Amino acid sequence: MKRLEPRHWIFVGLFVAIGCTMLLKIPLEIPITDQTQKMYDYIESLPEGSPLIISFDHEASSLPEIKPIALSILRHAFRKGHKLIGVALYAEGTLIGYRLMQETAAEYDREYGRDYAYLGFRPQYIAAILSMGESLEQTFPQDYLGNDFQDIEMLRTIGNYDDVAGVISIADGSLTTHWIEYGGGRYDVRILAGVTAAMVTTYDPYVASGQLNALVAGLRGAAEYEKLIDREGGGNRGMLAQSTAHLYVIVLIIIGNVAYFRSRRKGRG
Amino acid sequence: MERRLPLLVCFVSGLLMFIMYFSSHPTARLINLTVPLYWQIVFAFTLIIGVASYLRNNVRGIKKGESRPYRIVSVGGFVTMVAVAAIWGIKADTPFMWIFENIQIPMQSTVFALLAFFVASASFRGFRARSIPATILLITALLILLSRTPLGNLFDFLPDLADWLRNYPSMSARRAILVGIGLGSLTTSLRVIIGIERTWLGGDK
Structure with missing residues (x-):
């Protein structure tokens, strides 16, 4: 079986994050x-x-x-x-x-x-x-x-x-x-x-x-x-999925930048 | 004559519509009502040209064997929709609209939803603080994103800061672009109406 690339894990992560929050029905x-x-x-x-x-x-x-x-x-x-x-x-x-x-x-x-x-x-x-x-x-x-x-x-x-x-x-x-x-x-x-x-x-x-x-x-x-x-309508429910996706993207950006600075430091070393 | 006549039609139409826009005279209002109707008819005919071109390219592609399965599906879908529309019409509760509601809408929404996955992947790989401008963009994006989530409400200053970013730096840049586009459109329109800009006539002269 072909090994999953990092982007595939990102896709899976987003799917799981949104799916879980939708199931939990968190009030916003x-x-x-x-x-x-x-x-x-x-x-x-x-x-x-x-x-x-x-x-x-x-x-x-x-x-x-x-x-x-x-x-x-x-x-x-x-x-x-x-x-x-x-x-x-x-x-x-x-x-x-x-x-x-x-x-x-x-x-x-x-x-x-x-x-x-x-x-x-x-x-x-x-x-x-x-x-x-x-x-x-x-x-x-x-x-x-x-x-x-x-x-x-x-x-x-x-x-x-x-x-x-x-x-x-x-x-x-x-x-x-x-x-x-x-x-x-x-x-x-x-x-x-x-x-x-x-x-x-x-x-x-x-x-x-x-x-x-x-x-x-x-x-x-x-x-x-x-x-x-x-x-109640689709807005509130959709907002939950959208907010989760936004937070997920924020976390990804932070992880991406931490990895970037670490690799840059290693490169200098 | 071949070029002068279209130039004259363009000049008269352009000038007329320009004046009509600012006039409330009954004649002006009549022209304002009639011209857009012709405009719509002309537009509908341009669709026919688009459809003919689309069909010709795809049929040619099928004959040559270029992406044949996709082209067959594409032309098949097109022919089906035309046939269904011709037989039962395009109003609500017709087979045409059933296909639209149950095939086209879900497919388009699915493709659009896939964007979220690509945005997530792209933001991980592309949003890096490589330089000062990139860092400013990154911080701004993070603040706006956070402000659009319920978590943003935990920080009192965040919604105000996000609004400030939208209302001042972002809006001033957008206004500058809009003014630029407006002036550019005005100049180009004037050049076309006066006849300085003639590329729309085709040919080299």
Whole structure:
């Protein structure tokens, strides 16, 4: 049998570390960050029945991180009785978005067409964002299920961004930037986002400048949001796995550096 | 004429869209609504070119015997998805979406999850304090990583320090990059609109 290389042991170690912590179900104490609180406060502050656009701007690969973020925001919005309009600017996010909305709407007995609608995907995101700024109906003459725009009760009063309280972009890449630049910049619509942890620093300048109104970041953000809405979900559980992986990487970095300095000292000797 | 006409179209379109962006006149709004719709249609046609190119390369590869099994799976998957979409459509609860939900999503998530293993291995081998800049990067990375774990809450100063690192050194560097990109895009766009930059037309002239 071929001997395992150090990297293979690292892989095994990570698998065992994450597996064990998941089995132990250790409760985590996660303080709420300002940005997550801002998202919560904004949704909370809106009058019941406020229309919000939820844009699923992600691919399937990031679903384990994106899903807890999207679910917690959707649950909060549905619980508050807001009218949600789902769109997708990445083809892969189309069905995922629809399923997430369907799932959360059912939890709160929300009805399709009256409490939420799903418009689906449009190609070329910049064109789609600009076009929605002029007319949602022209951009999406039919919804994802093939119903005419005007046949959907809650959409009859929605013309463009002027008629919605904001856009929440659920993204795993830089697509939220286009929402900020074209939706926020050109049409002055309020932009909020839930993004993967890797994208947080990309959006920091926009948060600081106020162009991005709130940011729920990664699994930690999802876990914080779950705490705020008092509803357990994948964020808290995922956070456990992620924290273990982070600690494991920290230990590896320390071991790697100790080994490096020892070998350097030996080399000098 | 072969080159002047595209240059003229580019100049007029570029200038028009630039002006439209800042105007709320009803005509401007109509143009703002119509042009993105055409843009989307043009984009959809570029996908056809991509698909045709993908198929041609893979079929050619299969004939030559280059990575044949992978290419057969790839083309087979492509043809299956097109056939399933053509027969039952692409809405929710169709076979197309069943394949997407039960094959594509788990496969993509699996590949993405494998990154964690490679990051762990790479951080062990690559994150070394070999020089002062490397040491600064290493310490910063350790602080940020620790601050993102519940253990970071044990040290009162750590979340604030991590926020400071993100809000000042990291953000100033990112802002500088963003401003650079913005100015670069502006200059390139102007060069294209005015007609100084003509490489998009193809050819050497």
